[in-house]
Amino acid sequence: xLELMAAGAVITGGGALLPGLPELAESVFDLPVKVGLPxxxxxxxxxxxxxxxxxxxxxxLYGAKYHEGSYLSRKQNGHLWDDVLESFIKIFxxxx
Numbered sequence: 001x002l003e004l005m006a007a008g009a010v011i012t013g014g015g016a017l018l019p020g021l022p023e024l025a026e027s028v029f030d031l032p033v034k035v036g037l038p039x040x041x042x043x044x045x046x047x048x049x050x051x052x053x054x055x056x057x058x059x060x061l062y063g064a065k066y067h068e069g070s071y072l073s074r075k076q077n078g079h080l081w082d083d084v085l086e087s088f089i090k091i092f093x094x095x096x
Contacts, residue, residue, distance in 0.1 A: 008032030
């Protein structure tokens, strides 16, 4: 199966920042490995351009793209990312 991955592998998440992990992954898989970063998203600071946020940003992008017609995309005022940020703040206030 690994022979089909000619372009290599991408690692994300907080573990991708461990010193030496990309090199270790290259030696284990015998493939080129790079650390994946979330795409630039307008309105968000560079602080989310970190592998730690890859899953969160990916889920937000997926939701924005594939759930048109939902509550978030029907909002008349504000932007989608304002609503997402507001939701995260509510969750953090509730649990922390």
